[in-house]
Amino acid sequence: MLFHVRMDVRLPHDMPEEKAAELKRVEKARAAELQQAGTWRHLWRIAGQYSNVSIFDVRDNDELHAVLSMLPLFPFMQIEVMALLRHPSSIRDGDR
Numbered sequence: 001m002l003f004h005v006r007m008d009v010r011l012p013h014d015m016p017e018e019k020a021a022e023l024k025r026v027e028k029a030r031a032a033e034l035q036q037a038g039t040w041r042h043l044w045r046i047a048g049q050y051s052n053v054s055i056f057d058v059r060d061n062d063e064l065h066a067v068l069s070m071l072p073l074f075p076f077m078q079i080e081v082m083a084l085l086r087h088p089s090s091i092r093d094g095d096r
């Protein structure tokens with residue numbers, strides 16, 4: 001199943017810079033693993049915001065929740081999810 005996910009990152013202003021940098025480092029490494037596995041299909045920055053839009057390819061809602069809630073930045077993100085299904089007029093066979 002494909003899901004459109006928007007993540008808005010909100011780090012506390014009083015978080016020490018070293019802690020923020022470490023969180024971003026491990027988030028980047030986890031995102032790379034998930035992209036290589038095909039689970040995190042697309043990752044886009046929203047211009048001008050500390051936010052992204054992403055497409056996840058997972059088995060079901062439970063797997064999506066597990067993947068998102070294990071992200072290092074999860075405690076500091078507001079996340080919105082939209083379940084996607086194939087549009088009958090789509091010409092892209094891979095989009096299921």
Ligand SMILES: O=C(O)CC1=CCC(=O)O1
Pocket residue numbers: 007009024027028029031050051052073
């Ligand atoms: O910067 C973000 O939008 C949050 C994030 C997702 C993957 C990553 O490395 O950072």
